[in-house]
Amino acid sequence: MPTKNNQLVLELLPTTTEHKIENLPEVFPTKKICSDKTIKEKIEVWHSQDKSNHFMTPKWLIDFIRYVYPIELDATSSPEANEINKFERFFTKETNAIYQSWKVKEGSGVFINPPYVGKPSLIDWANKISTEYLENGQPIFALVPARSPETKWFRIFFEHATHIVFLKKRLNHNETICNESGQFASALAVFGGDKLGSRINLLENLGELLETSNFRKKKEQENLQFNGEKNDSKKVA
Numbered sequence: 001m002p003t004k005n006n007q008l009v010l011e012l013l014p015t016t017t018e019h020k021i022e023n024l025p026e027v028f029p030t031k032k033i034c035s036d037k038t039i040k041e042k043i044e045v046w047h048s049q050d051k052s053n054h055f056m057t058p059k060w061l062i063d064f065i066r067y068v069y070p071i072e073l074d075a076t077s078s079p080e081a082n083e084i085n086k087f088e089r090f091f092t093k094e095t096n097a098i099y100q101s102w103k104v105k106e107g108s109g110v111f112i113n114p115p116y117v118g119k120p121s122l123i124d125w126a127n128k129i130s131t132e133y134l135e136n137g138q139p140i141f142a143l144v145p146a147r148s149p150e151t152k153w154f155r156i157f158f159e160h161a162t163h164i165v166f167l168k169k170r171l172n173h174n175e176t177i178c179n180e181s182g183q184f185a186s187a188l189a190v191f192g193g194d195k196l197g198s199r200i201n202l203l204e205n206l207g208e209l210l211e212t213s214n215f216r217k218k219k220e221q222e223n224l225q226f227n228g229e230k231n232d233s234k235k236v237a
Contacts, residue, residue, distance in 0.1 A: 024205065025060065025063050025067050026060060027060065027061075028060075028168075028169050056084070057085075057111075057143060057171075059085065061171070062111070064206070065111060067202070068199050068203060069109050069196055070107060070109065071087065071109050071141070072089055072105060072110070073088070073089045073102060073104050073108075073109075073110045073111070074089070074090040074111050074112070075090075075114075076097055076112050076113060076115065077090035078090075078092050087111075089104075097128070098124060101132075101136075102132040102138075103135075108138065109138055109140060109141065110138065110140045111140075111141045111142075112125070112129065112140065112142050114144065116144075116145060121153070122153040123153040123156070125153075126157060127156060129157075129189075130157075130159075137192065138192060138195075139192035139195050139196065140190075140191040141189075141190055142161075142190075142191070143186060143187075144157070145184050145186060147187075154187075157187075157189040159212075159214055160214070161189040161193075161215070162191060162192060162193040162194055162212060163200060163209060163212065164187055164188070164189050164210050164212065165187060165190065165206050165207050165209050165210070166185070166187050166207050166208045166210070167185065167188065168206065168207035168208070169207075170183075170184065171186050190203070193215075
């Protein structure tokens with residue numbers, strides 16, 4: 001798909017059947033989430049401390065992403081949230097992921113659902129996510145509000161992510177303590193989706209899986225280079 005007027009273009013990936021795997025975790029479940037009473041009370045207190053930013057990612061979505069690829073680090077979490085999600089490592093507001101290295105062990109990735117309000121801003125988080133991916137080359141899954149490329153912070157994701165999934169339904173970010181649906185649409189920006197192999201197609205279960213034009217152009221350039229080198233070796237032979 002060509003670019004138009006130097007604007008970034010997303011390419012819809014062809015539909016595949018590879019993602020139809022037995023025992024696939026349920027997405028957008030309708031059943032009510034049950035929680036240990038003590039944990040529920042902790043989440044309620046935690047949410048009340050910052051009602052603009054203390055929102056938990058739905059547990060089913062965490063489980064689904066982990067099914068797609070192993071996740072070692074939750075870059076923006078809390079002890080209360082991690083009692084439910086149980087990541088091996090997590091950063092809190094106090095340890096501040098903006099100033100930390102997100103490097104994880106080989107074969108693992110990073111998940112982040114950054115704060116949407118205040119400082120650091122979403123532009124700061126978008127730049128940090130992109131920097132960590134460029135430095136470490138390890139997959140990062142970033143859950144953010146869905147926006148268009150004209151939104152400055154979201155354009156950073158278009159420029160550096162390999163794939164973006166526009167979720168087909170709104171999320172209940174605090175499903176543990178309430179049943180209210182989200183007030184906005186969400187997107188999952190995937191950095192390093194090429195490292196997932198065919199499992200990238202599993203994300204089609206969440207919504208529209210798109211390949212960014214920058215990533216597509218990078219693949220085309222690599223193919224051209226590979227074919228050129230192959231032709232040169234044939235001439236030498």
